[in-house]
Amino acid sequence: MKAAAFDYTRADTLDQVLELLSHGGDEARIIAGGQSLVAMMAMRLARPEHLIDINHVDALAGINTASDHVAIKACTRQAAAMASSAIKREVPLLAAALPLVGHIQTRNRGTIGGSLAHGDPTAEVLLAAVALGARLSLASIGGTRTLNIAEFSVGAMETAILDEECLTEIQFPKPPSALSIGVAVDEISPRAGDYAIIGAAAELGLAEDGSCGHIRLASSGASPVPVLCGPTMEALTGSRLGDSEIDDAVQLINPLLSPESDVQASAAYRRRVAPGMLARVIKMARDKAEIKRTEGRTS
Numbered sequence: 340m341k342a343a344a345f346d347y348t349r350a351d352t353l354d355q356v357l358e359l360l361s362h363g364g365d366e367a368r369i370i371a372g373g374q375s376l377v378a379m380m381a382m383r384l385a386r387p388e389h390l391i392d393i394n395h396v397d398a399l400a401g402i403n404t405a406s407d408h409v410a411i412k413a414c415t416r417q418a419a420a421m422a423s424s425a426i427k428r429e430v431p432l433l434a435a436a437l438p439l440v441g442h443i444q445t446r447n448r449g450t451i452g453g454s455l456a457h458g459d460p461t462a463e464v465l466l467a468a469v470a471l472g473a474r475l476s477l478a479s480i481g482g483t484r485t486l487n488i489a490e491f492s493v494g495a496m497e498t499a500i501l502d503e504e505c506l507t508e509i510q511f512p513k514p515p516s517a518l519s520i521g522v523a524v525d526e527i528s529p530r531a532g533d534y535a536i537i538g539a540a541a542e543l544g545l546a547e548d549g550s551c552g553h554i555r556l557a558s559s560g561a562s563p564v565p566v567l568c569g570p571t572m573e574a575l576t577g578s579r580l581g582d583s584e585i586d587d588a589v590q591l592i593n594p595l596l597s598p599e600s601d602v603q604a605s606a607a608y609r610r611r612v613a614p615g616m617l618a619r620v621i622k623m624a625r626d627k628a629e630i631k632r633t634e635g636r637t638s
């Protein structure tokens with residue numbers, strides 16, 4: 340099927356984007372990489388009358404590092420973020436999530452901000468953003484506001500972006516530099532490159548004595564939006580991260596889950612698999628952190 344007719348404006352500045360959005364109401368829509376929006380338009384799941392193309396707005400692309408976070412402009416391509424040495428070094432969890440997002444071709448066009456604005460509940464960028472506690476900046480003609488990811492991602496395919504707003508930047512916190520950091524992201528999906536059925540992400544840091552001094556965890560696929568696994572994080576902070584401790588602690592996410600059945604998997608399957616997937620990424624991240632800790636002692 341082809342999309343219904345629409346007007347198109349290629350914006351050159353952020354001011355122009357905001358001006359157009361302020362007059363467009365709910366009929367105007369930003370197009371970034373088009374990797375989700377164009378398919379939705381072709382299937383008539385979205386029918387915007389006016390597309391505002393932000394791909395040529397210089398102020399919306401780029402990656403900047405600050406002392407405690409890395410700021411990624413919303414229209415930065417997923418492929419550019421994946422190739423960024425700053426992201427590999429400073430936000431290793433996002434770097435681990437990006438290869439699981441679609442395919443090389445979709446990452447070459449798809450953007451970091453587009454993935455978050457689209458709001459698919461198992462999007463890997465969203466999973467990393469929830470795990471790390473990302474902050475998002477939104478601009479409108481009336482000014483800017485910054486939301487944390489829990490305020491931004493309010494439901495499946497639902498965000499707090501207002502009709503007149505453009506997502507401009509996402510800030511991903513860096514892990515503490517004094518610890519040996521390990522990260523892992525894993526998922527079950529029908530085929531490589533597909534959206535996940537169940538996913539999980541872990542970033543943890545080991546102190547010199549081998550105890551867990553930092554841990555960030557999120558689980559996706561068994562809730563309308565990825566959940567931050569706070570009770571498990573609390574239970575494992577300060578621990579030695581033994582296998583049985585991890586296996587017990589991941590069960591603490593059960594009250595946070597509210598899975599639903601769909602064509603891909605039943606709610607019961609999602610509930611059963613989510614804690615195990617979380618345990619798996621914690622153990623993978625722990626093993627990587629342990630190698631770094633040991634290397635640190637011998638170098």
Ligand SMILES: Cc1cc2nc3c(=O)[nH]c(=O)nc-3n(C[C@H](O)[C@H](O)[C@H](O)COP(=O)(O)OP(=O)(O)OC[C@H]3O[C@@H](n4cnc5c(N)ncnc54)[C@H](O)[C@@H]3O)c2cc1C
Binds near residue numbers: 372442448463
């Ligand atoms: C074959 C295929 C496989 C895929 N597999 C995966 C996968 O495994 N995991 C995954 O996470 N994704 C997957 N995707 C989706 C892909 O990651 C998209 O890139 C992403 O969802 C949307 O980013 P985009 O830049 O293309 O946004 P667009 O499609 O241009 O826009 C998506 C939505 O976000 C809004 N939007 C975009 N930018 C902004 C902004 N700056 N401010 C406000 N609103 C904005 C648009 O108005 C639209 O509503 C897949 C896509 C395809 C085609």
